[in-house]
Amino acid sequence: MTLNLCVLTPNRIVWDSEVKEIILSTNSGQIGVLPNHAPIATAVDIGILRIRLNDQWLTMALMGGFARIGNNEITVLVNDAEKSSDIDPEEAQQTLEIAEAALRKAEGKRQTIEANLALRRARTRVEAINAIS
């Protein structure tokens, strides 16, 4: 039984091929998906998606969205997704530092909400590079 993974962002298809297993970060914890998983719908947190192809794992940074799993088809809809191989480590680290500084300076509810979001996204990108296993 083969498992097909489809990762879509508003402007492109980031991934559309078979995988052996995935580990998805959701708002209620991590979900491991193997073939013949029960059909579920879940919100996807800003976090790491781990994909296993044969014995190799690769990581993708997801910027929040939704996933539906069923009939051995996984469809992930996210605002943005980046393969860890496409992320420049230095740039990601710099972006993280800028985001941290912005959060310290944030005033008021709205700025804090925006700064927090930016920080979580920046952190996820850095984690994606470091989480290669």
Place this chain on the structure above:
Amino acid sequence: MKLVAAAKVRRAQEAVVNARPFSETLVEVLYSINEQLQTEDVDVPLTNVRPVKKVALVVVTGDRGLCGGFNNFILKKAEARIKELKTLGLDYVVISVGKKGNSYFLRRPEIPVDKFIDGSNLPTAKEAQAIADDVFSLFVSEEVDKVELLYTKFVSLVKSDPVIHTLLPLSPKGEICDINGVCVDAAEDEFFRLTTKEGKLTVERDTIRAETADFSPILQFEQDPVQILDALLPLYLNSQILRICLGFTIDGAKPRLLERFWRLLLVLRH
């Protein structure tokens, strides 16, 4: 020269085509979850209809001076809408997208602008995200009660209409409504094909309706249905904004195309 503008239209069209898998799947999912939620009393912040005291007006302009024709149209329409809102006793704030609009509003400090966002010739998800983020936080923090989007709707190669759509609050049925309350089903998607007919450049429009059939037996929700909707609606917002911006890009390329076509004709005639 004609080829350059035609290439731009083609690239914009490709972008629209690339955007379709996402929005089709999203609409399908929204429909099926909405069905499952009909009986529940759901409070979803982005669909929250409340008495309007302040409106955010997102004004989308093109970058190039050559499209000046309809940039001026849009800015005039923006000024008209601002006047209307003032007459209704409503407060307002502008979010400007695109260099032309940005410089226009910078020269007018009496108009409050929340954010200036640089456009680009082919808007990416990042730009749509920037607009969505700003609009999202303004609406959810209740700083504004309504968000309207002002842009140019492509009608034909020689006609465009400036349109104002209500972006937020989102209609729970997934409809997109303009300010007169005329609603369009979000499952419908228009796309354009640049072709030639009898030697003349034309654009054909097709409407595609996304399949909204049931995906599978009832999906089990990992979280509360409200959390799932909370995750879906920003995605929907992003994709709508991107769709509108892409439509605008196709629009921007075509007056330049026409202009070159005429010039070529004039040259040939002599």
